[in-house]
Amino acid sequence: MTGVTGALGAVLQVAVIAVGSPYLVGAMRQVRARLEGRAGPDVAQPWRDLRKLLRKESLTPHGTSEVFRLTPAVLVASTVLVAAVAPFLTTASPLDPVADLFAVVALLTLGTVALALAGIDTGTAFGGMGASREMTITALVEPTLLVAIFALSVPVGSTNLGAIVNSTLHDPARVVSPVSLLAAVALAVAIIAETGRLPVDNPSTHLELTMVHEAMVLEYAGPDLALVEWASAMRLTVFLGLLANLFAPWGIATGSGLAGLVLAVIVFAVKVGLLGLLLAVGEVFLAKLRLFRVPELLAGSFLLALLAVAASFFLA
């Protein structure tokens, strides 16, 4: 019975993230618009955009190779895989052994690197510039992600994400330890940088001086663009979900029982929605950081992550 509900949970995870993530993006845009005194588009607008893009003809620029054509698929596939294995709704998923911290971070990095390669592949100035900036950021973000989650795994004695979530469920006092607070801040900064939000990258601009993510996807059109946009929305949801469940896993389904699963869906939506809201509100009050200041911010978050690991050894 546990196996069946676990499998159901894994399928449900993918479905909730795949369907819900554009709504999250829409809700965040709506919040920003309201705070800036605009009416703003409807929450479902990202889905309408995706539908419109999917109906269009598929076009690729001259001189681009397979790398450019395969990237949207790689991006979506890697994100969906993470959505299936990581503990978002249930810890009893049959895919749980795959949800190793290194595997999950590597999968997410695969998407980032694929997109950067596609940006270079177009051979345009913008693509190359965006890719080079993205790699500068990623070089500092990936170690931070790894080290911050590793700090949480030290007291558990396992790098399995499900095991980390389970042990936090059983020992709630661990959340207020210095280890977990430092790791939470480091992870939050790394996630903001990785998903291309303010103050690292502005998700709603096409100004050449400031963009990172948008510069890489500038040459995509039609269904390919739809896939890229959808994948980046899912990545945002996945990262926020990881942040929420690693530090506040309450509500996640642990055993069999459909009621627990339904509750988990609601709690997950509330948690990710709250984090998204927080991010959107924060973005209204922030200006984009100068590009040369970004490594400083990321080095700081890496330091916090490293301190978290150090603290998990000497303050344990």
Next chain:
Amino acid sequence: MTQTTFSQLLYLACGAFLLAAVLVLWRRELAAIVRLFALQGVALTGIVAVLAAHERSLELGLVAAGIAGLRAVLLPYLVRRALDRAGPGRETKPLVNVAASLLAAAVLTLVAYAVSQPLIALAPSPATRAVPVGLAVVLIGFFVLVTRRRALSQVVGFLLIDNGITAIAFLTTAGVPLIVELGVSLDVLFAALVLQVLTTRMRATFGHTDLDELRELRDA
């Protein structure tokens, strides 16, 4: 207070203590650095107060109150006053840039951890296990002292070293006698006062407090 709550509260205070020192390296505005220093004083007070509550010692409680008054209120106020007189300032060009100094702080923390292992092995207890934090703050303070160019951030660096030493003293011993703590506190207070006067005089004479300009001797 049970043993678990004791160690958890103690480690939380130690975490804040170390974090404040690290953030001093991160921020550029001198006003923010002074605020962080005050925050660190609060964290240090927290450490001593938790120890006092654990050992049910009134003397230690009094020392905690004294530390709160001196390090969280008086010293930041003095430094702040010197800053107000000098006008708002920023650490414009540290000798080591901010990103590199943050990474250096990471290395210093690991060094502190490695070096203090024999100390912990002498008497393993929740309090002594937090000694690397104090040592790390001493090293970071020294780093600030060496690499920053503004007189005011160097004063803060010096005070960080002293905060670190105090933390180590309380974490390793059962409690510092009131008279010793009083003597040390008075020393620090005077040092801060003298440095403040020096900073003000420097500014009056040269118009700024960039210590790099003071390397050469000149005939007037």
